[in-house]
Amino acid sequence: MDFEKKSFEKIIADRLEELGTNAFAVEQSANLTKDAIRSVIRPDSKRSLPRIDKALKICEALGLELYIGPPRSSNEPDHISSHRKVELFQDFAFVERFDVSLSAGPGTSGENAQQLAPVAFRRDWMIERGLVAEKCVVCSVRGNSMEPMLFDGDLVLLDRRQTDVRDGQIYGVVDIEGDTRIKRIELIDDGLLLRSENPDCRTELRHGDDANRVRIIGSLAWSGHSYDTSRQTPSRQTPRRRTMKHEWI
Missing domain, CATH: 1.10.260 (434 Repressor (Amino-terminal Domain))
Structure with missing residues (x-):
């Protein structure tokens, strides 16, 4: 511009x-x-x-x-102008990240969490989705109970403004024992169901006072997954089919 x-x-x-x-x-x-x-x-x-x-x-x-x-000095390399660097910086919003693992299985404590380097998101992407960087937080996922949607080691972006539970949405929560978790929450009479995406994992009930003790960190707005190529099993090569050359008369 x-x-x-x-x-x-x-x-x-x-x-x-x-x-x-x-x-x-x-x-x-x-x-x-x-x-x-x-x-x-x-x-x-x-x-x-x-x-x-x-x-x-x-x-x-x-x-x-x-x-x-006053004019600001520039020490950037010649191949990147200061104007372009400002443009690049303006294109991105930086969201705080903490070394908290949101457990997809049994919870882990989020006490004394240390702040890590922030994660950059495109500002136009966040604006389109109604997200505000200062009201979001990035954490990581631990465990496999939210597979195949969320995998162990994935990063998740939580919108901390969304603390009122909507039935069927995925939230980062602080559970009744102070554990940090990520689950799909369903509303029931006088309680909550904490559901996993993995069908092998059980659904958990928080009823009465226990339901009131579940604190919502924020709703899931984005997730990022990286692939560890060193752990991927090479696919077996399909034998090359022999071909027959036809000569048409």
């Missing part, structure tokens, strides 16, 4: 078009005040420019950088 000689409202309008979204959707997903963006881009005389603090929040929600200050 070329920012030179563009007004603030034009930059915002162009960015919305570039992301394929609208002002209302971004206001909702980023928890901005009502009409925070719409009041900036409206074409009539009621259009208003925001204060610096509000302009900063709008830019952050759209993956833009608002900078006021």
Whole structure:
């Protein structure tokens, strides 16, 4: 996006078009005040420019950088311009990751979890799905009870705003003994069912007070799987079929 000689409202309008979204959707997903963006881009005389603090929040929600200050020095290699590096940085949002394993089987404690390097997600992807980086967390999966959907070692992105249970959705939870787990939750009268995707694993019941002690970390928004090629068994090669050459008369 070329920012030179563009007004603030034009930059915002162009960015919305570039992301394929609208002002209302971004206001909702980023928890901005009502009409925070719409009041900036409206074409009539009621259009208003925001204060610096509000302009900063709008830019952050759209993956833009608002900078006021002296020129910044650049030590980047010649083959990557500083402008391009800023563009690349603006394209991604960084989500906190902790060394917590959400057990797909018996739970593991998440106490004293250490923060790891954040995980980058494309901002436009998150905006399209109504996700806010600051309201999400990345953890890993341990165990096989959620296979074939989630595998041991997978990364999962949890939306921490989604703490009200919706029947049949997958959530990261802190279970009754303080264990961190990931399960599909079903609502029943005065309780919860913690279901696994693996049919060999049993469904667990949390009833009455136990159900109230289950704390929701967030709902599953994304998962990532990596393949360990060193553990893959080579497929047996199919013998090459012999062919017969036909000569047609």
